[in-house]
Amino acid sequence: MVIRRLLLYLKPYQKRFWIAFAALLLATGADVVLPVIVSHFIDHYLVPRTFDRDTLLLLGGSFLLLQFLSAGLHYYQLFSFQTIAQWVIRQLRIDVFAKVQHLGLSFFDRTPDGSLVSRITNDTEAIKDMYINVLSSFMQNFIFIIGVFIAMFVLDVRLALWCLILLPVSLTLMQGYRRLSSKVYRISRQKLAQMNAKLNESIQGMNIIQSLRQEARLRREFGSLNEEHYRAALKNVKLFGLMLRPATQLLSVLATVAVLNFFGFESFMGTVKIGVLYGFLNLLDRIFEPVNQMMMRLSQLQQAVVSAERVFELLDRTEYAPQKQGEKNPVITEGRIEFANVSFSYDGKNDVLKNISFVAEPGQTVALVGHTGSGKSSIINLLMRFYPVERGEIKIDGHPLQTYDDQELRSKIGLVLQDPFLFVGDVKSNIRLHNESITDEQIKEAAQFVQAAPFIEKLPRGYEEPVVERGATFSSGQRQLISFARTMAIHPKILVLDEATASVDTETEEAIQAALQKMRQGRTTIAIAHRLSTIQDADLILVLHRGEIVERGSHQELLAMKGLYHKMYLLQTYGSAVEV
Structure with missing residues (x-):
């Protein structure tokens, strides 16, 4: 099943494939004919010592012509098969990467980043080896073996029939190795993926690792995974060393002895043609080299099959990001948001949101406050349609959230996270994000609007200042300002x-608060806040506790209730829940 699915990727390139296959057939034919020509020369000219100049020139010219023809055709078929393999892997990597881009966040919540990287890079690289080395090698050697047996039958039918016994014996060896090595390779690929995941986690958390002196622990954990990977690889080396070259060499020696004995008995009963003897020994020697090559390629085939299983398992995932439903194409014009009895669970067992209902009118600011784990971010995740709404309903401008096109939602809803993400490039490209409809002038206006222009213009290259991975060379406040722009x-x-101001110092926060006031004008705003001082002017404040809205109202109304919000306010203002 896996092999057939891999071969389907060859369909778009079948014309080039069959041309290369034809070249392979011709090259194999030339290789097989060469010992037959030599055998004919020995029996009909060398042994009888009947030399004819024209015939010898013809035989010699044919021999050289076939040599050059074989070399040229082998080059063409090898180049063609490798080119096709590169095309196939290019497409496979695009398919895997595109699939990952459209999977829902629920998939990423439980899949380590390093494991995904391993599938897209290491596993597809192993599959590439199958197309480049295994497929062409198996085809070439299989056809060559058929050609060798045809040549054997031309030389001596009886001995060729006896030599057919070599085929099932060789196939049994190959199947035995494949079966034993499959489990070993599966473990090896799993451990490699786990090492990549551990390495990715270590790099991302290096500041925490070093500050908490966890280097020794991480080294032990990585060393343990590395040791398990090493042991799996060593088991395969033992299988490879035992069942491949030694086994085929033993088979080759036994076959050679059998052929010599056959001709020995023939010599007692009559004459033996030296040319036929040479031809058979030459062909017998040639037949075991392709068997050896196919046996040696079995390890790469097994790696490719295991890797393909992992890649296709990823391609077959169904945890897609929530998709648009229905034929209607509503447009967000006002920005009215309505949550109606929305409940949600990440694992299908424990609800993180319970019957959430509220309305944010156009132009209003609705603030979400509460302790960690109260459900604030989950409300944002559902509004952004990162997760599907399973119970209840969310509407924007009176239309269900699921009826909106992705492009409409992403272009009309602006998201600013507490930890902004910057891409490799420059400041300008991070603000534009490849949206060609945004001009350079609009980029500068946006930066000016959010108070980011002063620090950007002081950079050595201004808006073209390089940005490294995750914007590591910028302060957290500068990264936040760029994300605002x-x-x-x-x-x-x-x-x-x-919590858009959580990563900003007090001086910068004052400037951003002024920018936020302008940003919120004429726009519906949903704001998560930990510092209550930043949302005191919100039109509606929702206080969440364990996934439920326990209080709602304005800042003054909530203080008057003397409930959870009042306690949170006292804690942040005076450091104690007892009024001063």
Whole structure:
């Protein structure tokens, strides 16, 4: 099943494939004919010592012509098969990467990043080896073996029939190795993926590892995975060393002895043609080299099959990001948001949101507050349609959230996270994010609007200042300002702020608060806040506790209730829940 699915990737390139296959047939034919020509020369000219100049020139010219023809055809078929293999792997990597881009966040919640990287890079590389080395090698050697047996039958039918016994014996060896090595390779690929995951985790958390002196522990854990990978690889080396070259060499010696005995008995009963003897020994020697090559390629085949299983398992995943439903194409014009009895669970067992209901009118600011784990971010995740709404309903401008096109949602809802993500490139490209409809002038206006222009213009190259991975050379406040500019460059109707000022110092926060006031004007804003001082002017504050809205109202109304919000306010203002 896996092999057949891999071969289906050859379909778009079948014309080039069959041309290369024809070249392979011709090259194999030339290789097989060469010992037959030599055998004919020995029996009909060398032994009888009947030399004819024209015939010898013809035989010699044919021999050289076939040599050059074989070399040229082998080059063409090898180049063609490798080119096709590169095309196939290029397409397979695109398919895997595209699949990953469309999987829902629920998949990424439980899949380590390093494991995904391993599938897209290491596993596809192993599959490439199958197309480049295994497929062409098996085809070439299989055809060569058929050609050798045809030549054997031309030389001596009886001995050729006896030599057919070699085929089932060789196939049994190959099947035995494949069966034994499959389990070993599966373990090896799993451990490699786990090592990649551990390495990725270590690199991302290096500052924590070093600050908490966890280097020794991580080294032990990585060393343990590395040791398990080494042991699996060593088991395969033992199988390879035992069942491949030694086994085929033993088979080759036994076959050679059998052929010599056959001709020995023939010599007692009559004459033996030296040319036929040479031809058979030459062909017998040639037949075991392709068997050896196919046996040696079995390890790469097994790696490719195991890797393909992992890649196709990823391609067959069905945890897609929530998709648009229905034929209607509503447009966000006002920005009115309504949650109606929304409940949600990440694992299908424990609800993190329970009957959430509220309305954010156009232009209003609704703040979400509560302790860690109260469900604030889950509300944002559902509004952004990162996860499907399973119970209850979310509407924007009166239309169900699931009826909107992705492009409409992403262009009308601006998201600013607490930990902004910057891509490798420059400042300008991080604000534009390849949206060609945003001009350079609009980028500068957005940066000016969110108070980012002063620090950007002081950079050595201004808006073309290079940005390294995750924007590591910028301060957290600078990264946040750039993400603010990125959001405002698309002029969203709805703003979603996930504690947008948490990474900014007090001086910068004052400037950003002023920018936020302008950003919120005429836009519906949903803001997660830990510092209550930043949302005191919100039109509606929702206090969440264990997935439920336990209080709602304005800042003053909530203080008057003297409930959970009042305690949180006292803790942040005075450091104690007892009023001063």
